[in-house]
Amino acid sequence: MQELIVEIPERSYPIIVVDGLLANAQALRARLRACIQGNQVAIVTNDVVGPLYLEQLMAALDGLQVDVMHMRDGEAAKNLATYEQVMDFLLAARHNRSTCLIALGGGVVGDLCGFVAATFQRGVDFIQIPTTLLAQVDSSVGGKTAVNHPQGKNMIGAFYQPVAVFADPATLSTLPPREYAAGLAEVVKYGVIEDPDLFVFLENHCDALLAKDGEVLSQVIVRCCAIKAAVVSADERESGRRAILNFGHTFGHAIEKLCGYGHWLHGEAVAIGMVMAARLSQQTAGLTAESVDRLINLLSKLGLPTELDSRSLEIITVDAMIDAMGLDKKVLDGRLRFVVASEFGNVAVRDDIDEATVRVVVDQCY
Amino acid sequence: MQELIVEIPERSYPIIVVDGLLANAQALRARLRACIQGNQVAIVTNDVVGPLYLEQLMAALDGLQVDVMHMRDGEAAKNLATYEQVMDFLLAARHNRSTCLIALGGGVVGDLCGFVAATFQRGVDFIQIPTTLLAQVDSSVGGKTAVNHPQGKNMIGAFYQPVAVFADPATLSTLPPREYAAGLAEVVKYGVIEDPDLFVFLENHCDALLAKDGEVLSQVIVRCCAIKAAVVSADERESGRRAILNFGHTFGHAIEKLCGYGHWLHGEAVAIGMVMAARLSQQTAGLTAESVDRLINLLSKLGLPTELDSRSLEIITVDAMIDAMGLDKKVLDGRLRFVVASEFGNVAVRDDIDEATVRVVVDQCY
Numbered sequence: 001m002q003e004l005i006v007e008i009p010e011r012s013y014p015i016i017v018v019d020g021l022l023a024n025a026q027a028l029r030a031r032l033r034a035c036i037q038g039n040q041v042a043i044v045t046n047d048v049v050g051p052l053y054l055e056q057l058m059a060a061l062d063g064l065q066v067d068v069m070h071m072r073d074g075e076a077a078k079n080l081a082t083y084e085q086v087m088d089f090l091l092a093a094r095h096n097r098s099t100c101l102i103a104l105g106g107g108v109v110g111d112l113c114g115f116v117a118a119t120f121q122r123g124v125d126f127i128q129i130p131t132t133l134l135a136q137v138d139s140s141v142g143g144k145t146a147v148n149h150p151q152g153k154n155m156i157g158a159f160y161q162p163v164a165v166f167a168d169p170a171t172l173s174t175l176p177p178r179e180y181a182a183g184l185a186e187v188v189k190y191g192v193i194e195d196p197d198l199f200v201f202l203e204n205h206c207d208a209l210l211a212k213d214g215e216v217l218s219q220v221i222v223r224c225c226a227i228k229a230a231v232v233s234a235d236e237r238e239s240g241r242r243a244i245l246n247f248g249h250t251f252g253h254a255i256e257k258l259c260g261y262g263h264w265l266h267g268e269a270v271a272i273g274m275v276m277a278a279r280l281s282q283q284t285a286g287l288t289a290e291s292v293d294r295l296i297n298l299l300s301k302l303g304l305p306t307e308l309d310s311r312s313l314e315i316i317t318v319d320a321m322i323d324a325m326g327l328d329k330k331v332l333d334g335r336l337r338f339v340v341a342s343e344f345g346n347v348a349v350r351d352d353i354d355e356a357t358v359r360v361v362v363d364q365c366y
Numbered sequence: 367m368q369e370l371i372v373e374i375p376e377r378s379y380p381i382i383v384v385d386g387l388l389a390n391a392q393a394l395r396a397r398l399r400a401c402i403q404g405n406q407v408a409i410v411t412n413d414v415v416g417p418l419y420l421e422q423l424m425a426a427l428d429g430l431q432v433d434v435m436h437m438r439d440g441e442a443a444k445n446l447a448t449y450e451q452v453m454d455f456l457l458a459a460r461h462n463r464s465t466c467l468i469a470l471g472g473g474v475v476g477d478l479c480g481f482v483a484a485t486f487q488r489g490v491d492f493i494q495i496p497t498t499l500l501a502q503v504d505s506s507v508g509g510k511t512a513v514n515h516p517q518g519k520n521m522i523g524a525f526y527q528p529v530a531v532f533a534d535p536a537t538l539s540t541l542p543p544r545e546y547a548a549g550l551a552e553v554v555k556y557g558v559i560e561d562p563d564l565f566v567f568l569e570n571h572c573d574a575l576l577a578k579d580g581e582v583l584s585q586v587i588v589r590c591c592a593i594k595a596a597v598v599s600a601d602e603r604e605s606g607r608r609a610i611l612n613f614g615h616t617f618g619h620a621i622e623k624l625c626g627y628g629h630w631l632h633g634e635a636v637a638i639g640m641v642m643a644a645r646l647s648q649q650t651a652g653l654t655a656e657s658v659d660r661l662i663n664l665l666s667k668l669g670l671p672t673e674l675d676s677r678s679l680e681i682i683t684v685d686a687m688i689d690a691m692g693l694d695k696k697v698l699d700g701r702l703r704f705v706v707a708s709e710f711g712n713v714a715v716r717d718d719i720d721e722a723t724v725r726v727v728v729d730q731c732y
Contacts, residue, residue, distance in 0.1 A: 080453075084446055091517035119485065122512065122523045146488065151457035157488045158524060 006141075006225045014164055015141065015225045019214035021168040022056050022129075028166075029060040035127060035164045038098030040065045042090055044113040045104040046073045049131050052174055057104060057129070067093040071109060075261070078108045078148050080156065086116045100125040100163075106132035107139035111157070114145030118160035128162045131171040133183025133217075134267060137190070137224035140165045142232040167225075169217035181303040182267025184209065187224055188298060189274060193247050194227045196344040203294070206301045243349045247339040248274030251362070254324035255308070258316045264305075271304035272365060279361045281340040284353055291344060307365045321362050322355060372591045380530055381507065381591045385580035387534040388422050388495075394532075395426040401493060401530045404464035406431045408456055410479040411470040412439045415497050418540055423470060423495070433459040437475060441627070444474045444514050446522065452482045466491040466529070472498035473505035477523070480511030484526035494528045497537040499549025499583075500633060503556070503590035506531045508598040533591075535583035547669040548633025550575065553590055554664055555640060559613050560593045562710040569660070572667045609715045613705040614640030617728070620690035621674070624682045630671075637670035638731060645727045647706040650719055657710060673731045687728045688721060 006015040021028055041064050045054060050070050058066060069089045071077045090099070101124060103113035110128050117126035130140045146157025172180060191199030201220070202209065208216040234241045252273030256264055264272075278295050281287035296306045308316060325336055336358070341347045372381040387394055407430050411420060416436050424432060435455045437443045456465070467490060469479035476494050483492035496506040512523025538546060557565030567586070568575065574582040600607045618639030622630055630638075644661050647653035662672045674682060691702060702724070707713045 080446075080450055087446075087515060087522055088517075091515055091521060115485075119481075119522050119524050121521055122510065122525055144488065149453060149457055151454075155457060155487055156453055156485050158485050159488055 006222055006229055013161055015167065015222075015229070016164060017136075017167045017169070017218050017222050017225075019169045019218050021166060022053050022171060025056065025059050028056065031164075031166065032060050032127070035125075036061075036064070036100045037125065038096075038100060040095050040099040041067075041102060042093070042095055042099060043068045043102045043104055044071065044086060044109055044116070045069070046071045046077070046109055048073045049105040049109070053104060053129075053131065053171065057102070065093075067095070071105075071112065073108075075108055075148070078112050078146075080147055080149070082112060083116060083147050086112070087120065090116070090120055095120070095124075097121045097124060100127060102127045102129060103162075104129045104131065105135075106130065107135045110135055110139055111144070111146050111154070114160055114162065115147055115157050117162075118145050118158040123160070125163045126160075128165040130165065130167055132175055133172055133180055133221075134186060136167040136169075136172075136221050137183065138186045138228065140167070141225050141228040165225075167221055169212070169214045169221060172212050172217065177303065178265055178268070180212070182265040182270075184302045185267035185271040185274070185299070185304050187220055188295070188302070188304075189245075189247055189270065190224045190227045192274065192278075192295065192341055192344055193244050193339070193347045194231070194345055195223065198223050198227075199294075199298070199344050202302075203298055206298070209302065240349075243337065244339050244347050247341070247347060248277045250325055250336070250338055251276040251321070254321050255312065255316065257324050258320055259312050263311065268305050271299045272306060272308060275299070275306045276361050276365055277339065278341070279364055280338060280353065280358065281342070283357050283361060284350070285340040285342040285348070287341050287343065291341075313366060318359050318362050318366075322358065325358075372588055372595055379527055381533060381588075381595075382530060383502075383533045383535070383584050383588050383591075385535045385584050387532060388419050388537060391422065391425050394422065397530075397532065398426050398493070401491075402427075402430070402466045403491065404462075404466060406461050406465040407433075407468060408459070408461055408465060409434045409468045409470055410437065410452060410475055410482070411435075412437045412443070412475055414439045415471040415475070419470060419495075419497065419537065423468070431459075433461070437471075437478065439474075441474055441514070444478050444512075446513055446515070448478060449482060449513050452478070453486065456482070456486055461486070461490075463487045463490060466493060468493045468495060469528075470495045470497065471501075472496065473501045476501055476505055477510070477512050477520070480526055480528065481513055481523050483528075484511050484524040489526070491529045492526075494531040496531065496533055498541055499538055499546055499587075500552060502533040502535075502538075502587050503549065504552045504594065506533070507591050507594040531591075533587055535578070535580045535587060538578050538583065543669065544631055544634070546578070548631040548636075550668045551633035551637040551640070551665070551670050553586055554661070554668070554670075555611075555613055555636065556590045556593045558640065558644075558661065558707055558710055559610050559705070559713045560597070560711055561589065564589050564593075565660075565664070565710050568668075569664055572664070575668065606715075609703065610705050610713050613707070613713060614643045616691055616702070616704055617642040617687070620687050621678065621682065623690050624686055625678050629677065634671050637665050638673060641665070641672045642727050642731055643705065644707070645730055646704060646719065646724065647708070649723050649727060650716070651706040651708040651714070653707050653709065657707075679732060684725050684728050684732075688725065691724075 041061055101113055101117045103110045117124050128140045130136045143159045143161045145160050146154035149155040205216050248270050252270035255269040278292045282292055299306050337351045338353050339347050339349055407427055435452055467479055467483045469476045483490050494506045496502045509525045509527045511526050512520035515521040571582050614636050618636035621635040644658045648658050665672050703717045704719050705713050705715055
């Protein structure tokens with residue numbers, strides 16, 4: 001059992017990637033016990049993930065007071081009402097300041113449980129056990145916790161770090177194919193923004209990735225976490241460098257919004273958005289046509305969309321895209337900001353790109 | 367107009383004490399503008415304080431987008447429902463990440479508004495304008511923000527620092543006498559735990575304090591904030607040194623709880639609790655009988671109770687006090703912890719005091 005660790009420098013918590021961890025009771029027990037200080041644990045999970053992994057997790061926690069809260073699955077449950085239910089649950093079970101929360105699930109569970117941990121009795125320990133690829137390579141790194149508000153996603157939350165993240169690639173075996181592919185879109189993004197070697201590694205290991213090979217996935221997850229951790233450490237508040245993590249996201253968010261949340265998964269919209277961002281990079285930053293093609297090929301091989309489908313085309317006009325991007329919350333001082341690449345691993349945030357160029361690029365994905 | 371500033375070392379925000387600040391439009395405007403970065407401001411206040419000071423505050427903010435939220439007055443409004451109302455209000459008025467919240471009121475407004483600021487879009491700037499003595503010398507320093515839960519006070523919250531605190535002693539002129547005296551109890555506490563010179567100063571300026579002399583109050587507020595800031599900086603998470611701020615509070619909380627919240631104000635219960643703590647100090651740490659008498663005299667002169675009243679005596683038995691203290695959340699590993707003084711300015715946290723001694727001391731306040 002290989003163990004790969006990413007140490008997050010400033011907050012000094014480890015992201016521990018171990019293929020098969022949840023199925024190995026002894027290893028799981030040893031690693032969890034090393035980071036649980038008190039004798040109380042509260043697990044937050046959902047109706048889909050709980051039945052799959054809860055038993056194994058509980059077995060590793062015997063001897064402690066363990067209480068379990070099941071949320072409904074899906075983004076709709078990530079709200080203040082669920083947050084309050086978790087608070088009620090913790091207090092009814094008499095959890096105190098030395099309790100430790102464990103988030104067992106994807107990004108929704110992690111974001112909500114993290115926000116509870118940040119604010120229960122002004123902050124208690126929490127451990128993340130992300131069970132989706134997106135959570136393993138993205139949402140479990142960087143300390144963002146939140147719930148949604150009817151007026152917008154992630155409007156209520158805090159920056160708060162876990163004491164540890166345990167990522168087990170084996171949990172991805174139960175992930176639906178579309179969700180898995182959507183996670184791979186963010187993996188590809190890390191290659192584009194920071195690591196050409198990772199990009200090549202992905203090109204060379206498409207089959208292993210599609211087969212959910214634990215060895216390959218472990219390496220990929222560790223590399224992605226290390227990149228995100230480095231970017232986030234350099235800039236915790238998204239004012240500067242962190243913005244490069246949004247490569248493809250300005251377009252992607254607009255696509256998600258216009259098609260209605262639910263039509264595209266976030267990662268799918270980001271995949272199409274990255275193709276648009278790559279074409280914009282070609283127009284404005286000298287990215288080669290060959291690089292754009294490599295990106296499109298890699299995304300396609302990994303089962304991701306690279307252009308709008310017929311349903312989207314019915315809804316999305318170029319004008320609508322421009323409008324929707326103007327309302328994106330990453331807009332600063334009324335200027336659209338785009339992340340563009342001059343080559344893989346070399347990106348910059350630009351706010352001087354004119355609308356006409358953006359229109360041309362969007363039109364090419366039709 | 368004298369301006370006194372306490373710089374909080376680690377977080378580097380100032381507590382600015384200016385007698386008459388709110389009535390001086392020009393000075394208020396200059397000081398507020400110096401710490402508001404964006405063009406949006408949201409004021410959170412309540413139905414009692416708003417009518418007194420809101421107009422002056424609004425005048426100083428002309429030219430900015432200013433929205434005002436009125437809470438109900440009192441501790442009962444410090445809950446998640448009000449928290450959610452403020453979030454709804456901010457989003458409905460389209461406040462963004464660069465907004466600045468201003469808490470205008472006592473500890474309830476400050477705690478709730480601070481918690482909103484800590485968690486609105488993962489944290490926005492906020493300014494405290496405390497209008498009660500308790501808030502000026504205690505709750506506005508140290509970064510504790512919170513709301514209550516039916517299961518307990520301050521169960522949901524965060525550590526979060528304001529960008530600045532503006533304390534105007536002139537606002538105390540409208541504070542009801544009992545609330546004012548209750549704030550003085552915490553002032554006396556600072557003298558006992560850290561500053562014998564402050565204690566003497568208070569003894570020598572009782573008349574000025576009772577007359578709410580702005581000059582004397584300014585000096586006292588600055589000194590108290592400096593003491594609390596120093597204690598809190600040394601220990602942000604209450605594990606160690608911060609516990610000395612609880613001098614008299616273990617007894618005080620038990621008294622509050624047993625008599626039902628509302629019978630005693632917090633500061634009144636703390637005053638009685640400090641007399642008990644002083645007697646405990648005499649028994650266990652060598653505090654002189656003269657010091658105990660000086661404390662009782664000072665509290666009395668300032669209009670504070672120093673023993674249980676007839677109503678309390680009907681309810682509180684010594685056994686009930688011992689029980690109630692056992693449930694206090696400051697208990698660690700089942701052992702009662704008490705802050706005791708060997709002399710004014712020299713206190714320690716002890717967990718080795720036997721129940722029999724505590725019983726004797728409680729009995730002396732009957």
